[in-house]
Amino acid sequence: MERNGVLVQQKYMEYLGSTMGFIVSLYLASIVDGILVSQLISPAAFAAINLTLPVYYARNILFFLFVDGGAVLAAQFIGARDKVSCARVFTISIAWGAAAMTLLGIIGCLLLSPTASLLAGNSSLQEAVADYLLPLWLTGPLLILTNGVSSFLRLEGLHKLAIAIPVVANICNLAFDYLFIAVFGWGIAGAGWATGAGYVCSLLLLLPYLRRPDRSWHLTAIPADNQRIFRRVMAVGLPMAMIPLGLVLRNLAVNGIAVETLGDMGALTVSLCNAALLYALMFADGSSTALASVCGALYGEMDQKGVLQVLKRSLRLTFGLCLLIFLLIFIFPAEFIRFYGVENITPELILYLRTSIIYMLLLAHVFILRAFYQATRQEKAATIFSLLEGVVLVIGLFFLLSKFSLVLMWAAPAISAVAAIGWLVWYMRRQARKMGRDSFLLMQQEKNSAVWETSIPATVEAATEAAEAVDEFCARFADLDSRQSYAAQVTVEELCVNIAEHGGLGTDGHIDVFLRLQEQPVSEIVVKVRDGGKPFNPVHFLDEQGEEFSGLLMVRKLTTKIEYARILGFNTAIVTIGKRGPK
Known part of the structure; x- marks a missing residue:
């Protein structure tokens, strides 16, 4: 009699469905939001929103540290049947996370003008960038309260409610986009305030859950001397927090080079390349988030075979989806560009776009391996991998390759991903040899x-x-x-x-x-x-x-x-x- 993995894979697909629905709804809202702004205002407004991406990703650093780290750690505690620690992790993730996001928003508002000047560079978009930054900073706590709580609801098995919260937020966001921009005439700022209004609407869905006496998630007091669990949340969330940190630095670097070289057209080129990547990112992000939750709980139960079965299934599925998106955009680049209201399509623009999306072919391995090592308590390897892939290598390659060719510059993410994956396999194989193991996956095993x-x-x-x-x-x-x-x-x-x-x-x-x-x-x-x-x-x-x-x-x-x-x-x-x- 052998273990067939059917039960675990069925549960992974269930979690994948809810998590993918959650993540895809977030990305689709950004995609459709960009299209609406481009159509209702102008392609220049769409480019201005793209210039604020470093701030958007800076907020996500806190989100991943508190929420992603907390959700994965809570899944491990669920597997170990530690309810007290689960409540403390939830409190740190949601209450402390919202407080940290509020503080970051206040600081951001105080530095609004110099930040807009830094992001817009020598383009004519500084005023539009500043208008969009204000609501972006102020709606940060709502991001924690809505999407953060949804992450924990999935762990409770409340998949429909977990999907409904971001879906309602994004539907309302799109409706308010039209209302605030086309009807009220608030311009680009209206797009930012529409996002916040959507979050507020979705919070209403949580009211019935909060009244339930049998709910799994509660805020609780945390002893003043209990810093260990806070450090664990930060350590588990750090590998994922490296993703937005890398994107902050990457966008600052690329925006600076492109705007300095091509002016407003450079900002538009960066916007299109980032928009294309979102279509594959949403699948890689959704699949890896589901894997982290399921593998975290299975690892807490010491079900190593189940963890490996989920890893294989997730990697195959994610690569297939990313490959499909890559082929569609690579074959039809002009149609994709026109979708964002751009009519002046040059051969150089198509070449930049095709080169940049080669990175999609590596997204599955980057996201899945990072989530796997994060969920199996190998945060050190996951953090170094994220730092190399998303920050050190990619930024260095962007600057280095831009000296030779702007075309080669767009290949920097793909090259850095190959190098980082190579380092990860080498490092984990070396660790495995030290422990007398034959697999670079190197999950901890029970002794005796x-x-x-x-x-x-x-x-x-x-x-x-x-x-x-x-x-x-x-x-x-x-x-x-x-x-x-x-x-x-x-x-x-x-x-x-x-x-x-x-x-x-x-x-x-x-x-x-x-x-x-x-x-x-x-x-x-x-x-x-x-x-x-x-x-x-x-x-x-x-x-x-x-x-x-x-x-x-x-x-x-x-x-x-x-x-x-x-x-x-x-x-x-x-x-x-x-x-x-x-x-």
């Missing part, structure tokens, strides 16, 4: 434990076969007494039979079964049974209706401890069988 795992159909017959396989596995260990072996068999059979009869999975349902023998010689057995059926807590039913569930009652009598957790929308029962029997 033996593991058996399988996937079975959700049927009574399969449950009986799984129990027999448990007996065969336990027979390999001479120091494992017969009472422990028998208790493990009964536990697996009764839990799986209960899922088959009451889980509502049907004939196509699957159950994952794990058996871990802790330490050598064996001191205890840990049995974990996971299914994707309707919520069912065997501990609760043992307390309330033990008489009616005699099989589960037998499990309690034979084992040391039985726990239940709802992890990633899975029912997960964890049973410990000690050497001396139940306490």
